Amino acid sequence: MSFTSSQLFAASLVSFTIYVLLRRKQRHPFPFPPGPKSLPLIGNLRDVPFEYQWLAYEKWGREIGSDIVHAELIGIHVVVLNSEKAASDLLEKRSSIYSDRPQLKVMTELLDAGNWVITLFPYGNKWRTWHKAFYAHMQPTIVRQYRPVELKAARRLLWNLFDTPQDFMQHIRHMVGQVSLSVAYGIDAAPLNDPNIALAEAALQGVAAAQTKGRIFNLVPSLMQLPWWFPGAGFKREAKTWKRNIERCRDGLYEAVKRTLDEDRAVPSIAASMITELSEDSTEEEILMAKGLPGSIYLVGIDSTSAALQSFVLAMVLYPEAQRRAQEEIDSVLGHGYLPHFEDTDALPYLKAMMHELLRWACPAPLGAPHRLTEDDIYNGYFIPAGSMVFANIWAILHDPATYPEPSKFRPERFLDPETSAPLPDLTFGFGRRICPGRFFARDMVWLAMANMLATFDFLPAKDAEGRPAPPAQEFISYIISGPIPFKCIIKPRIPNVKESLLAALQD
Template sequence: MDAFSPILTPVGLAAFLFFLLRLSLSHLNTTQTTKQPRPLPPGPVALPVLGNVHQLPQMYQEQTFAEWGKQYGEVVYAKIFQRPVLILNTLRAAQELLEKKSSNFSDRPRLILLAELMGWDNVVTHLKMGERHKRHRKWMHDNFQTKSALDGYRTVQLRETYTFLAGLLDTPADFLSHINRWSTGIIMDITYGHQIASLEDPYSRLAHQTTTETVRGGSPGSMLVDFFPLLKELPAWGPGAGFKRNAFRIRALVEELMNAPYELVRSQIAAGTARPSFTASLLEETFARGGPTAEEADDIKGAAGAIFAAGSETTVTVLSNVLLALVMHPEAFARAQAEMDRVVGRARVPDLDDRGSLPYLDAVLAEVLRWRCPVPLAIPHNTRTEDSWNGFRIPGDTMVVPNCWNMTQDPAAYPAPHAFRPERWLEMDPATADARHPRRIVFGFGRRLCPGREFAEANVWLAAAGLVALFDVRAPAGVDVAGEYHSGFVSQPKPFACEIRPRGADCADLIEKARTALAV
């Protein structure tokens, strides 16, 4: 979905132009009466009303921001209509502002489309700073950042990975469906204690449809209604309100996604049949005092929904990128496979215990995150009060956009950034490799750092290791895989051709043997 697609037809346009006139007069009055003690960071010249909107393309805006960075510097000041926007084009700038000044740079802008219209208003990724955000972060920390919690998920991770590998044996052409089922299976079990047999599972289909429609619906903080809140009041039946009708359609899916699995867990707890899960543990705490209040129930639903929404779509994208990289770069796949055979052998499926002994595979996964940044512009941050950087003034209530894509393409940190070179990570000393690892970029910054990053990395490692160990992957003969990507909040690869074949007749037996050992 284009970030600034035209959504206004004649009636709405008249109202919209009236808003622009008011804003223009306000801008002129402010310009005449307000003195700025310090200069704003450099950036492209903004028009009085439009700001820099006219300079933004409808797609791949991260590339335009990168070009601005070359001209104006690593921190660029711009305006989207009258909204001040700070674009951070380097990891250094992101760390100095979003991490070192996290108390001021960790808020969220008002996300009208996603939170207020679509209904994603109770998920930690969209919550503004405050007690509710702290409560959700604590739940996430307790369930995804302690060793005991992560160790407790290993059985689920292995089981779903073995199911994924078995699916590739049966129907390799459906690899994207198997990737979706794998990701959904892990998240649904961890979050709700629900095991799915296939993507035809009703909860799985609901979850997949909801996240897909949300991503297509627009990027956080980038739609026209996010900059002109009065557009939210347009009647849904009226001209120019198609965005609102679409948002309400998605809102119904979001509500069902939040409510249906929550009620399933609640009924299972009452019947004494609930399996261990994130939602069950939070609900059980409330039953000691009579059950959750309406506010607690909304918080639990939102926290669980955040795990699914944040953990499924991006994980699917990353593993799809891994497969694409292996298809496009057979020399990297051959080297990863040779390392796997040397370290693990051909008599078993690799486990997380093998991770430390497979440095080249880790290098491949690091390079995939760098080569194809899964969320190019992240979710925007927002300043709470006026601040400064390198002598420049940063206004309060400024939207802050980390250009994660450009950070992963920085030639100073990654020579020949457009080349896929896993070897670059083995050529660095350990301290440099750690400092430049894309996990420091793609999982966010400061108080918005993804709490499930270790869990997500382990999931991708297991699936990739099994793929390398058991299968040969290549482009079909005579097919040139271009590796093109959709523009959007999540940078998903466009459909690509891929041949996946088992390396030997014993692959099915190896998977079954691993499953049997897991069940003991």
């Protein structure tokens, strides 16, 4: 999407004075990293795309011949790292100065989420305290206790796919929401149309709308001073509804758990554990953490995990040979009709490789979350000023043909040969001190859902009006979290007596 003339005019008008002060010629012996030539007043505002930014930044680097590229947006420096080496050198080895977050004004001011959504926290004592509490509930030894919840949700997903296969994208989101709701709040979601998951979806739709409509305001924060009636700023009026939906979800679920504790009928959950630790002397910050941490766990992972599993269905439709090989492995090792459990993970190496390939081929967060540099830095002869917004282009790294030959193709076998295997795509979850603490939980959920879907169903292309196969496009949405563009397919049971088998599985 390109900027409209009114948006460019607004950026110029409001930011002129700030720009004059900030856009001084850099008196430094080292240059900025290479990038498009900036224009007077607006810098690179016209160069930075709002659609598929990861593709554009990868192209810049390839054309310039640099694994680090730079743009300037009215005094705001944007630096993109297109190689794993650059990302590791800066975001991991120099994490003490690259672990901050830029303040995304749409989220922090309009949605008031900056004080309780841990992903948005600046690097500091509050982040350390909350991160420690988050990790305490998400470390590898702890997430194993969530596996019965994940297994129950995976079985329910199979039934929903059997019952209404055309709604597979909604069923996947419901499964992820069901697991997150149970782990965070101890609430067992209804099989379909659960009101608590509906609350979460309304909240997430608000976040998506705010981030989409307010992208220029995040890049040029001074535009937040514009009144709602100014061209391009009308979404600020809608933000009141989005903020209300987010807080209804967070506070409503917190109060529901408090009631179950008061009535001595609470189910173990992260929220119940944190509320139990509160006392009459608890500070406002401690109470906010008991509300916000379960809320972050519930909301933050739904989009990314759902996107990964929806991309999995797309991959199975587009790459039937990979689907067949995974199904043959399940049938030969576990038996045809057997529904996999977590204990089967190591016995299914191709399926494990398929999960790695999925996270590489369709990485859910192509640019990750932005980092903010807190001190001036020099890297490979380039000057990166303090305050720069720094992105790791995860998509570009995981689609580098030098590391992953034929990167656009879905080829799980690239991770199987111990002699020549490609490196595992662990960077899907971020870098350094800001790596996603929920990654172990997410991997468990993705693997189990994949294994059970493959054991139970064949995923085939939809058919056109003449009855011929009509494969979907290998296309993904342009957003912070990127899943496949909605598509149609045929989901066909592949095990005998599927209805009876699924009903029995639901009773386990």
